[in-house]
Amino acid sequence: MTGRGFLVSQPSTSSNWRGKSGAKQLQSAINAAAFQKEWFQQIRRRVEAGEPCALVGADAPQEILRAMDIPYIVNQWWASVVSSRQQAPRYLGLMNARGYQPDLCAYCSLAFASTLDPDPTNAPWGGLPKISLGIPDLACDSQMKIFGLWNQEHGVPIYPFERTMLVDPSPMNWWDKNRHDWEELYQPYRLDLMVEELKGLVTFLEVTTGRTLSETKLKRIMDLVNEQEEYSKLTRDLIAETVPAPISIVDSIPSVMIPQWHRGAEWAVNAAKMFYEEVKDKVARGEAVCANEKIRLMWIGRGLWFNTSFYQHFQEKYGGVFVWSFYLALAADGYARYGDDPLRTLAARYTNLTEGLNVPPWNAAWYVNEAKRNKIRAAVHLASSDNCLDRGAYFVNKALEDAGIPVFEIESNNVDSRTWNDEEMTKRFSEFLETRVL
Amino acid sequence: MEAGSWRRNTELSPLDLLKLNYRERERAAREWQARGGQVVGYLGADVPEELLIAAGFFPLRITGDPVSLTPFADKYVQRHFNPQARSILNRLLDGTYRFLDHLVIANSAEATVRVFVYLREIKRIEPRRDIPDFYFFEFLHTKFHRNAQYNRDRVRDLKKQLETWSGKPISDVALRDAIAVCNENRKLLAQVAQLRIESRISGVDALAIIGPSMGMPKNDHNKLVRELLHHADQLAPRPGARLFIVGSQLDRAWFYEIVESCGAIIVAEDSDWGNRAFDTLVDQTIAPLDAIADRHFFKAPSPYKSTVQERVEYCVRKAVEANAEGVIFFLLNGEDPPAWDYPEQKRALESRGIRTLCLDHQAYAPGDTSELKARIEASVQTLGTRQ
Numbered sequence: 014m015t016g017r018g019f020l021v022s023q024p025s026t027s028s029n030w031r032g033k034s035g036a037k038q039l040q041s042a043i044n045a046a047a048f049q050k051e052w053f054q055q056i057r058r059r060v061e062a063g064e065p066c067a068l069v070g071a072d073a074p075q076e077i078l079r080a081m082d083i084p085y086i087v088n089q090w091w092a093s094v095v096s097s098r099q100q101a102p103r104y105l106g107l108m109n110a111r112g113y114q115p116d117l118c119a120y121c122s123l124a125f126a127s128t129l130d131p132d133p134t135n136a137p138w139g140g141l142p143k144i145s146l147g148i149p150d151l152a153c154d155s156q157m158k159i160f161g162l163w164n165q166e167h168g169v170p171i172y173p174f175e176r177t178m179l180v181d182p183s184p185m186n187w188w189d190k191n192r193h194d195w196e197e198l199y200q201p202y203r204l205d206l207m208v209e210e211l212k213g214l215v216t217f218l219e220v221t222t223g224r225t226l227s228e229t230k231l232k233r234i235m236d237l238v239n240e241q242e243e244y245s246k247l248t249r250d251l252i253a254e255t256v257p258a259p260i261s262i263v264d265s266i267p268s269v270m271i272p273q274w275h276r277g278a279e280w281a282v283n284a285a286k287m288f289y290e291e292v293k294d295k296v297a298r299g300e301a302v303c304a305n306e307k308i309r310l311m312w313i314g315r316g317l318w319f320n321t322s323f324y325q326h327f328q329e330k331y332g333g334v335f336v337w338s339f340y341l342a343l344a345a346d347g348y349a350r351y352g353d354d355p356l357r358t359l360a361a362r363y364t365n366l367t368e369g370l371n372v373p374p375w376n377a378a379w380y381v382n383e384a385k386r387n388k389i390r391a392a393v394h395l396a397s398s399d400n401c402l403d404r405g406a407y408f409v410n411k412a413l414e415d416a417g418i419p420v421f422e423i424e425s426n427n428v429d430s431r432t433w434n435d436e437e438m439t440k441r442f443s444e445f446l447e448t449r450v451l
Numbered sequence: 452m453e454a455g456s457w458r459r460n461t462e463l464s465p466l467d468l469l470k471l472n473y474r475e476r477e478r479a480a481r482e483w484q485a486r487g488g489q490v491v492g493y494l495g496a497d498v499p500e501e502l503l504i505a506a507g508f509f510p511l512r513i514t515g516d517p518v519s520l521t522p523f524a525d526k527y528v529q530r531h532f533n534p535q536a537r538s539i540l541n542r543l544l545d546g547t548y549r550f551l552d553h554l555v556i557a558n559s560a561e562a563t564v565r566v567f568v569y570l571r572e573i574k575r576i577e578p579r580r581d582i583p584d585f586y587f588f589e590f591l592h593t594k595f596h597r598n599a600q601y602n603r604d605r606v607r608d609l610k611k612q613l614e615t616w617s618g619k620p621i622s623d624v625a626l627r628d629a630i631a632v633c634n635e636n637r638k639l640l641a642q643v644a645q646l647r648i649e650s651r652i653s654g655v656d657a658l659a660i661i662g663p664s665m666g667m668p669k670n671d672h673n674k675l676v677r678e679l680l681h682h683a684d685q686l687a688p689r690p691g692a693r694l695f696i697v698g699s700q701l702d703r704a705w706f707y708e709i710v711e712s713c714g715a716i717i718v719a720e721d722s723d724w725g726n727r728a729f730d731t732l733v734d735q736t737i738a739p740l741d742a743i744a745d746r747h748f749f750k751a752p753s754p755y756k757s758t759v760q761e762r763v764e765y766c767v768r769k770a771v772e773a774n775a776e777g778v779i780f781f782l783l784n785g786e787d788p789p790a791w792d793y794p795e796q797k798r799a800l801e802s803r804g805i806r807t808l809c810l811d812h813q814a815y816a817p818g819d820t821s822e823l824k825a826r827i828e829a830s831v832q833t834l835g836t837r838q
Binding site for chain 2 (some may be wrong): 111112113114116117118151153154155157158159160161162164165173175177178180182202206209210213372373374396397403405406407408411424
């Protein structure tokens, strides 16, 4: 307990504890998971046949790679796969054995750690294909280090994207402005830089892969991304206004995130559409994920990939349903951009993508707005236990508490199960619900 | 503004005066202000002092304070927040820097960006008058030409901001003069670095010589260092195992004091509070603003904004140039970037026969240092055995 709500440091759990995946109900989530596995095997086959493969940061402009038909894998997505297969402790142990401290950023280094395994036969999904390009977004000082290690260990050429700073965060309601009014929302000089960075990326890819960017194709991809994200907005709005909630984040996260990793593809638009229609049908039929819903909860922070069953644990006893995570909400509010110039419009997507998620005051204003929209009664805030990603937890929590939403702050790691004590966390969160919410 | 009058009528040696200003970091700035001058604090190693000087300000580099608790910052920051930045934020909130007329914060490290974000938000939701007026100076570090151009534009923006603060334009002559005096300072400190390689100045004394260059009028500092160098032939070589320090960028000398009490001498370091503070000159043959931007863009790679490979190359080269027998990694708890560099730096150094000692998860405050001292003594003795 600290002066800013609950802060729980995690002792290590017993060595034989294994997390569990939450039980999915939506066909769109099941379909997306199946598609992802097949897509990944396809990537592996293409790379084995001699094609290049890029490892990209979650907030690097993947649309360019799609337009150039260059296979790519998102660094943090692969970390989530490794973690959900309970392999993170083993891989991170290999990093530690090389002299890297155990509390360095696990989320962003797990993919690199997985390449150190001398016996890749145990790797999830057959393991990463051979990575031939690296495109990090320099969201923190560790990114350049980690991708530099890819370069040193595997000879992977790197093209980094700088992260410029929004100095004047006004107006606060960025989510109402960024679809069309992005030129005034973000400073033009920052957009100018990002356009130049994108041009540099195109040249880098053209030189390293021998493929050429088609602007016509890029324009089409930009349209498809907007179409996809408008479906995400419809879904978010529908879940927000429906009580009891038709689904929880156990379904919404895979249903939105797997298409997000394929944004700009026809499949992704169809998947987002199917997700929306499935939720709409559930609402029309009056189906609820928890008929006894009493407390609508929001999960702030990254997914707890090794133990998504935690999200469902509080439904039966407390009627506590996690209806909100940033994954669907950011798809709804963070990505769509409309404009005539595809490169500048793409620049407008990435210049400030995570400001609304991670940097006060924009993130705090958005979380409060989303809490109100979704009729949230309480929030869990997963703050990273390593030094990766500081979203200004004090300011986010204060804004929510000031808006009447109690916050339970957990300090832990979202991919490294070694830091998680499930029994203790379940007990503490139950106490929180009983003392501060019910 | 004239240089400080404190120099007159004092029996203190140049080194003692430098040490005094190292201990009392705000001393000279407060004297400057008492005589009617304005003081601009700066946070981060990328803020160009030349511009602040040319605008007529006293540039004062912001530091933490290891011996003070951090209750004001603790309220806002995460448990794992960089402890040095935590201390700095605390001092910006506890009134230590209330006397500053303005503050410039650069994105030299992720931690300084966070300090900026925290300050901005604290000022927004808890209106307070004791936080100085501040400006964010953005500087890109990846080595692309477009970033160099972007930086030149940001330096021009900073110039405009300083002109707004001072109420008068910065002349080209003032800029060139400021560059000249800062370059002279760097050249003098390079001579100090050479004396360290000859073991004639200790690491503790070196920090006390270098540190005030970021907290004294440059002309005054130049004068003191010149006087000190003038008598350099009287400095006898010191015995001790020759060590190089790498890792977190310590703004205080307590760790050096412990190391050098163990029979070692720190002959150089990879720190922007040490030798990296003066390792690159501003080109005086090109347009001054461009030269200032380029100096920071092309200077030695910092632990925060460079790849592991760049850091390995730099660290090994500097350790070898200093003829170091051993290297100590001092890694603050909660500061990841230098910890990422460590394993490869260690391998590269040891492959050249340079022994290493890693002190990781270190506190910013000295506290009980007996265990730390024992580890260093054991390591130094090992080097002695080799000799």
